[in-house]
Amino acid sequence: MLRWLIGILILANLVAFGAVRGAFGPLPSSGPREPAHLNRQVRPEMLRVEPLSSADAADQAVVGGPAPSPVVRASTLGQ
Numbered sequence: 001m002l003r004w005l006i007g008i009l010i011l012a013n014l015v016a017f018g019a020v021r022g023a024f025g026p027l028p029s030s031g032p033r034e035p036a037h038l039n040r041q042v043r044p045e046m047l048r049v050e051p052l053s054s055a056d057a058a059d060q061a062v063v064g065g066p067a068p069s070p071v072v073r074a075s076t077l078g079q
Contacts (some may be wrong), residue, residue, distance in 0.1 A: 018024065052060070 020027075
């Protein structure tokens with residue numbers, strides 16, 4: 001019984017791997033999802049992208065940086 005289950009799981013993994021690699025055609029998410037999105041924008045010329053200043057960047061979280069040490073005070077318990 002367990003051999004059949006392992007065999008079915010291996011087969012399911014191979015089918016999933018083939019689907020992800022494109023064996024059954026392109027994935028639905030590989031194409032544009034909203035092709036007319038840019039045409040429906042209201043005043044797209046008002047959109048501006050600016051880099052963060054150093055003052056604004058200080059508020060941003062650092063991904064992968066060291067975790068800050070907690071502000072916890074430890075003391076011995078009295079009995």
